[in-house]
Each structure stands twice: as structure tokens, then as C-alpha cells.
Amino acid sequence: MTAPSPSLGAFLRTRRDALDPDRAGVPAGAGRRRVPGLRREELAGLAGISADYYTRLEQGRDRNPSPEILDALARALSLDPAATRHLHRLAGQLPADDPAGPGDAAGRLPAGLRQLLTVWRDVPVVVQNAYLDVLAATPPATALAPFYRPGVNLLRAAFHGDSVRRRYRNAPELLARAVASLRAFADEAPDDPRLRALRDELIAASPQFRALWKRYEVSPPPGGTMEIDHPSVGSLILEYRRFAVPGLPGTLLVVHTADPGTPSAAALDRLVREATAKP
CATH class of the missing domain: 1.10.260.40 (lambda repressor-like DNA-binding domains)
Incomplete structure (x- = not known):
């Protein structure tokens, strides 16, 4: 506790x-x-x-x-x-760095998407919804960052602690993009009660979120770069791309890759081997 x-x-x-x-x-x-x-x-x-x-x-x-x-x-x-x-x-009843349990979100995804995640088991892939809840993640994605786990809300993970800022060297850019994603959803669904509650919670709890929300950025790009300091494999520079999931409005498939032949690719290969070797 x-x-x-x-x-x-x-x-x-x-x-x-x-x-x-x-x-x-x-x-x-x-x-x-x-x-x-x-x-x-x-x-x-x-x-x-x-x-x-x-x-x-x-x-x-x-x-x-x-x-x-x-x-x-x-x-x-x-x-x-x-x-x-x-x-x-x-309330201190769970460790602050303990990610949420898996729940059953992945089980509610279409069978075809779940099969795709099985095929892509060796690739860091995250499925998230418009609230930035993680619905599913492959083992390499969870090994890349512990908050890439079903049940975790990425905005809460980012603004209620410093785990994101510790792990990502370009955290300010990534946080701004995350808030822009939520802002875009808020413009599409202004009366959504869960969205309003999440927004109000973060505005009350985080001056950084409050400042980013006031910037009113609503057009996050479909991809970008992550600069990661990983405790196991060291420095990585990864590209990520976000793809809309047909039939599931607001749901995105986020795929992480490294340029072939780079030190980041070698580090990512080591991470994938470690993640997929675990039972």
C-alpha cells in the first residue's frame, strides 16, 4: 500500500x-x-x-x-x-506504479483484430479508444512501457505521475499530442459524460494538463517519434503510426517500429525477445 x-x-x-x-x-x-x-x-x-x-x-x-x-x-x-x-x-490501496488489471476489454474487440494482435505478437502494438484507454497490447508493447496494458488510461498515467516523463525524452511533445487527441474527441462529443469527467479530473489535478488544454490543439498527426530511455535495453528511437479501426469509432491501432539497421532496431529486437520469451 x-x-x-x-x-x-x-x-x-x-x-x-x-x-x-x-x-x-x-x-x-x-x-x-x-x-x-x-x-x-x-x-x-x-x-x-x-x-x-x-x-x-x-x-x-x-x-x-x-x-x-x-x-x-x-x-x-x-x-x-x-x-x-x-x-x-x-487512496493508496494499490501501488502507484501498478498498472490496472487486464479487465475484459480485449475480449470485446472484434475477432479479426484479436487475431491480428496474435499475428503481430513480435511487434509493439497498442489498441486504444478515444478516451486513451488501453484496450489491448502485445507483449513487446507492455515491455516497452508498463502503462501499455489493458485497463490503463494513458492520460491518467501521464498526468498523475512522472513515469511517462521519466521514460520518454520527448515527453512534452507526446503529452501535447495526447491532450490534442482528447480535445478533438471533446469537440466531436461535447456532451459525453465520461469525457467531461476525465477532462475535469485532469484539469483539477494537473497544471500541465490544464495549460495544454487551454492551447486548444485539436489536430494531432497520425504518427511521430518516441525517444525512450528503457531500463532494460537502453536508448530507443521509435516511429509510431496510428490507424483507425473500421467499425469501432475512436479506436486506434498504434504500431511502433525502428529503422532497420540502427541501434534502436537492435535494442528493440532484444526487447521483443525478452518479452516473447516470458511464459
């Missing part, structure tokens, strides 16, 4: 604000609501905890909720499995 994150309260607040009272089954009552989403006491009631205790959690005066309370809050907030694991990590 790790120390709770000061972002726990911000996460709870932004997700509470994003909840629609009608969809949450909370009667609107008389008069105009003065706050977006649910009131603190309403969410506390849905979770079966006292309003005073929930207020202490949101204000950062109590950062040690039990796993049972976290699960109750996740149900009350209608969190998906990835967001529920993130809530547990913020």
Missing part, C-alpha cells in the same frame, strides 16, 4: 459534479439546484456513508478510506472498472 494521493479529493469532486441526479436516481426536489451533479450528502447517501465522513474525504482531511468504502463510492459514482482501480490507487 502506498500513501494516499492529494488528488483523491479532486477526483471525487469532479466525478460527483459530473453525475446527473436523474440518472443517479436522486429526486430533483423543489427549487433550483445550486451545484452541478450531486450534492455531497446525496452521494454519501448513495454510498451508505455519513455526509460528514464523505466531506472529510473530499476535502483531504481523511485520506484512508477502506477498500469497502472505495467500492461503495465507485458504485455510487457509476465508475467503470478502470476508474474504480484509479480511485483505489489514489
Whole structure:
């Protein structure tokens, strides 16, 4: 178990604000609501905890909720499995650098795409959706970066810690492109509640994300370069290309390659052998 994150309260607040009272089954009552989403006491009631205790959690005066309370809050907030694991990590119930579990996202992908990932087992390939959730990844991709694992949200991995900045020498460029991708999706689906909740969470928790969001860049290129300091195989310079997946709007197949005959190609070959040799 790790120390709770000061972002726990911000996460709870932004997700509470994003909840629609009608969809949450909370009667609107008389008069105009003065706050977006649910009131603190309403969410506390849905979770079966006292309003005073929930207020202490949101204000950062109590950062040690039990796993049972976290699960109750996740149900009350209608969190998906990835967001529920993130809530547990913020509360210190999971190691901060522990990637989310695999879930069943890859099983919901079309059979043809899953077969393609099997054929490309020796290539770092990541499948992600418009929220930048990792839906599937080949073993070399996960070996390349531990956050390339099903269930991980790449934006949360990037802006709630420093693992991305430690691993990528050109992290500022990559982070700007990631935010531009989310911004483009936000323009296409401005009323998407999950997108708004993710955006608001990151704006509250990360000054860097907030600054990038205000730049309003919405046209990330289909590919680029990653400059990686890998703890096992050393320095790599890889090209990545993003391909839209037919029939799955917002879903991208991201393929990483190295120029043949370069030191990066040799390092990538070593990484692939290590990743695919593991049982």
C-alpha cells in the first residue's frame, strides 16, 4: 500500500459534479439546484456513508478510506472498472506504479483484430479508444512501457505521475499530442459524460494538463517519434503510426517500429525477445 494521493479529493469532486441526479436516481426536489451533479450528502447517501465522513474525504482531511468504502463510492459514482482501480490507487490501496488489471476489454474487440494482435505478437502494438484507454497490447508493447496494458488510461498515467516523463525524452511533445487527441474527441462529443469527467479530473489535478488544454490543439498527426530511455535495453528511437479501426469509432491501432539497421532496431529486437520469451 502506498500513501494516499492529494488528488483523491479532486477526483471525487469532479466525478460527483459530473453525475446527473436523474440518472443517479436522486429526486430533483423543489427549487433550483445550486451545484452541478450531486450534492455531497446525496452521494454519501448513495454510498451508505455519513455526509460528514464523505466531506472529510473530499476535502483531504481523511485520506484512508477502506477498500469497502472505495467500492461503495465507485458504485455510487457509476465508475467503470478502470476508474474504480484509479480511485483505489489514489487512496493508496494499490501501488502507484501498478498498472490496472487486464479487465475484459480485449475480449470485446472484434475477432479479426484479436487475431491480428496474435499475428503481430513480435511487434509493439497498442489498441486504444478515444478516451486513451488501453484496450489491448502485445507483449513487446507492455515491455516497452508498463502503462501499455489493458485497463490503463494513458492520460491518467501521464498526468498523475512522472513515469511517462521519466521514460520518454520527448515527453512534452507526446503529452501535447495526447491532450490534442482528447480535445478533438471533446469537440466531436461535447456532451459525453465520461469525457467531461476525465477532462475535469485532469484539469483539477494537473497544471500541465490544464495549460495544454487551454492551447486548444485539436489536430494531432497520425504518427511521430518516441525517444525512450528503457531500463532494460537502453536508448530507443521509435516511429509510431496510428490507424483507425473500421467499425469501432475512436479506436486506434498504434504500431511502433525502428529503422532497420540502427541501434534502436537492435535494442528493440532484444526487447521483443525478452518479452516473447516470458511464459
